[in-house]
Amino acid sequence: MxxxxxxxxxxxxxxxxxxxxxxxxxxxxxxxxxxxxxxxxxxxxxxxxxxxxxxxxxxxxxxxxxxxxxxxxxxxxxxxxxxxxxxxxxxxxxxxxxxxxxxxxxxxxxxxxxxxxxxxxxxxxxxxxxxxxxxxxAPNDYILPNPLLEKIFKSMEADSYHSIFSTPIKSPQIFVDSEVWDTIKFSVPNNYLLPNPFTEITFKSMESGLYDLLFSTKTPTPNIFVDYKVWEPIKEILTRDFKIPNPKSIQIFEPMTADNYNSLFVSKVYNPEVLVDHQVLEQIKDKVPEEYLLPNPLIMEITSRKYIRKNNIQNT
Known part of the structure; x- marks a missing residue:
């Protein structure tokens, strides 16, 4: 001390x-x-x-x-x-x-x-x-972390046991007890894999991607599994052209998308998920001049130094 x-x-x-x-x-x-x-x-x-x-x-x-x-x-x-x-x-x-x-x-x-x-x-x-x-x-060749320590930890890297997994995920910052994992690695058969290929075959029929045809917008969901005993009867009852969401519902909401009114704005922002009251905005659009923009170009000029410089020149 x-x-x-x-x-x-x-x-x-x-x-x-x-x-x-x-x-x-x-x-x-x-x-x-x-x-x-x-x-x-x-x-x-x-x-x-x-x-x-x-x-x-x-x-x-x-x-x-x-x-x-x-x-x-x-x-x-x-x-x-x-x-x-x-x-x-x-x-x-x-x-x-x-x-x-x-x-x-x-x-x-x-x-x-x-x-x-x-x-x-x-x-x-x-x-x-x-x-x-x-x-x-410190010595001239001193470096952190110490190469000797790195060598000791090398055998404890989780990546050293990738051969056990069918889909290895690189994890250089994860360390495991090599004495435990070496025992596991040398105890299982040479072709042993996690997850078990038979388990993967069992879950194949439960993949949510098999029911993508029911949806108008297909979103990959490889990690979601469903009960095919429930979904198969649903699929068989529905018509071939059935879609979620209903195309007619999409058509009704089409005039309400905010992107239809981008012409009113100087900086156009894509907002496909924003809906507005088209009856109100249509009235606004019909009453303003064709060249009308938000924000007003005059206001933009006033809020830049161009207007001040121009004003200073006129006053001198």
Whole structure:
């Protein structure tokens, strides 16, 4: 226990102290940058011109970010964001490349050389002082997991017993007791299989796929079994053209499918399972102009920065 406390004091506490000091330096630099920005006086006070106040698609400001993420359904106030984009330098970008460079050695990926199968973890950060100490103390050929341990577990892989199953499923992360399974494997006949082929023949007549002809939309269901003694009498009583659902029912619901009204929308979304009141929508469709679209193209133009730029040019 005393040795463990010594190690914690030597590596972990020192590492945390250094990490805290680094964050304080970054915070100090950030304050200085903001102080310089405020002194330039480039951040203008909002004017009384209400024409600048629009909800703008957030994608219009993606140039401020090193990794832009498209959010076409998110709208933000142009008043604040136009002031931001006008006040920062042209090369300004978030996150700051210098900050990213500072955190480079904190990334977990930096120490992938220690692992046989590296896994990309760009969002995981570690204390470089602790990990540098581990790398410097470990042998050059050190790797995780240990190849000797992998060799020991190799005989315990479930995949080693695929020959017993008629339909083997690869399962590299499942381990079994080799002493138990070896006994099973060498005790059964060479042609022994699970499931037993005779059992499969017995269930063949119970496959649900034999009754697909009864359904207008055939959906594969290989894992569903039915009682053929019940289904065979049903099948014999019904007419040859009998289908579920009834084609006439499908025909009645056809005018109610939402896809019939996609012409009203700029972005057409396929929704075959959505039904609407066609009597109401038909009235709407008949009363609006032929070129009518939702959302309105004018609204879309207003919510883009094109309208603001055009408005700024006219005012200058």
């Amino acid at each position: 005393a040795h463990l406390i010594t190690l914690i004091n030597q590596y972990l506490l020192d590492g945390l102290s250094n990490f805290k000091g680094l964050l304080e330096k970054i915070g100090l630099k950030t304050k200085k940058v903001w102080s310089r920005t405020q002194k330039t006086g480039r951040l203008n006070h909002p004017s009384d011109d209400h024409s600048k106040v629009f909800l703008i698609n957030s994608d219009e400001y993606n140039s401020l970010f090193s990794i832009p993420v498209s959010n076409p359904d998110v709208f933000i106030s142009s008043l604040e964001w136009e002031r931001i984009i006008e006040s920062v330098p042209q090369e300004f970008i978030l996150p700051n490349p210098n900050t990213l460079k500072t955190f480079e050695k904190f990334r977990g990926d930096f120490y992938d050389i220690l692992f046989r199968t590296p896994v990309l973890n760009p969002k995981i950060f570690v204390d470089p002082q602790i990990w540098e100490s581990i790398i410097s103390n």
